[in-house]
Amino acid sequence: MSQTKKHKVMKKQFFKPVYALSILAVSTGLILGSCKKDEEEPEPTPEPTPEMQSSTYNYEFNNGQVVASAAYDGMHMDNLTAMMEVEEVSANETMISVTLMNTVDGETYMIHAHDAADPANTPNGTPYDETPNGNVFTQMANGNGGDVTVSQTVSMSYSSIVNDYEGFFVVHDPLQTLSTVDISTYLIVGSFARTQAASNLSSMTYNYDFNTGQIDPSYAYSGSHATDLGATLKVQELADGTSRVSVSLMNSINGETYMVHAHDQADPMTTPNGTPYDETPNADVLAISIDGNGMTAYNNQISTMSYADLTSNYSAFFVVHDPLQAIDTTDPTTYVVLGVFAG
Numbered sequence: 545m546s547q548t549k550k551h552k553v554m555k556k557q558f559f560k561p562v563y564a565l566s567i568l569a570v571s572t573g574l575i576l577g578s579c580k581k582d583e584e585e586p587e588p589t590p591e592p593t594p595e596m597q598s599s600t601y602n603y604e605f606n607n608g609q610v611v612a613s614a615a616y617d618g619m620h621m622d623n624l625t626a627m628m629e630v631e632e633v634s635a636n637e638t639m640i641s642v643t644l645m646n647t648v649d650g651e652t653y654m655i656h657a658h659d660a661a662d663p664a665n666t667p668n669g670t671p672y673d674e675t676p677n678g679n680v681f682t683q684m685a686n687g688n689g690g691d692v693t694v695s696q697t698v699s700m701s702y703s704s705i706v707n708d709y710e711g712f713f714v715v716h717d718p719l720q721t722l723s724t725v726d727i728s729t730y731l732i733v734g735s736f737a738r739t740q741a742a743s744n745l746s747s748m749t750y751n752y753d754f755n756t757g758q759i760d761p762s763y764a765y766s767g768s769h770a771t772d773l774g775a776t777l778k779v780q781e782l783a784d785g786t787s788r789v790s791v792s793l794m795n796s797i798n799g800e801t802y803m804v805h806a807h808d809q810a811d812p813m814t815t816p817n818g819t820p821y822d823e824t825p826n827a828d829v830l831a832i833s834i835d836g837n838g839m840t841a842y843n844n845q846i847s848t849m850s851y852a853d854l855t856s857n858y859s860a861f862f863v864v865h866d867p868l869q870a871i872d873t874t875d876p877t878t879y880v881v882l883g884v885f886a887g
């Protein structure tokens with residue numbers, strides 16, 4: 545809403561009370577002073593200086609949008625996103641601010657502008673200069689478990705940043721050794737200060753409670769693990785047709801290692817021990833361990849199966865084995881979580 549329009553609305557709302565409470569017109573008049581001024585000047589005041597320009601660019605997590613074969617592959621949760629604000633400060637100065645959402649507490653994120661380059665001329669065939677451009681953006685953000693913002697004022701015009709500068713915006717993973725060659729270590733990568741094309745990559749999250757026999761009453765957990773453990777399973781579509789399968793365990797026990805598996809459903813008539821599933825986990829879908837930390841613990845893997853297959857066609861059980869007793873794949877009462885995979 546323009547300033548003028550806003551004032552007209554305010555005028556309408558305040559008109560009657562002002563009339564009725566004319567005794568209080570002195571004080572009320574002061575409050576409405578700025579509005580009255582607009583009414584008294586029918587001609588719009590010409591802008592003395594052009595308004596400062598600004599724009600905002602949103603970046604999704606690296607699921608292979610820029611380089612399909614190089615979706616992020618590592619231990620960081622894939623809910624991290626970034627927002628870049630480019631604001632004109634003066635004719636030759638621009639402020640660039642980057643906000644990271646869903647950061648990991650205590651980790652330091654390297655956030656860089658890498659100039660685009662001809663891969664034929666770079667040492668390792670990268671389509672960018674591996675040395676970040678400190679004249680555009682080179683900042684570190686300290687993760688706090690939530691949103692963090694870092695800013696840099698650069699000696700370039702607004703237009704040269706948003707129209708002329710050709711580079712990549714990169715957020716490096718703080719949970720692994722910094723690599724400027726391996727794009728699968730980038731949490732975020734996209735063209736710098738440009739609107740990113742819509743990726744339309746799908747994801748779905750499934751919640752699982754502790755195993756109290758939801759699949760079969762005779763499978764209800766029996767053991768000493770606290771029953772407040774819960775799990776979420778997330779399937780994220782990646783640009784090359786594969787998927788990232790992520791698991792979070794809530795209220796995990798610190799120091800215990802949880803085996804987390806997809807076990808393909810099977811006809812019990814055909815399995816060695818009459819189980820309604822294959823006792824060997826499906827390593828192409830989910831066979832990971834999660835280190836318990838006393839709170840929410842996390843791990844993930846990339847599956848070659850497509851998002852559509854995993855969420856619609858694949859028939860398996862999602863199993864979290866009890867770390868407090870020996871693994872027994874024939875005995876579902878040792879499973880702290882048991883549910884239909886992506887069901």
Ligand SMILES: [Cu+2]
Nearest residue numbers: 805825863865
């Ligand atoms: Cu298993």
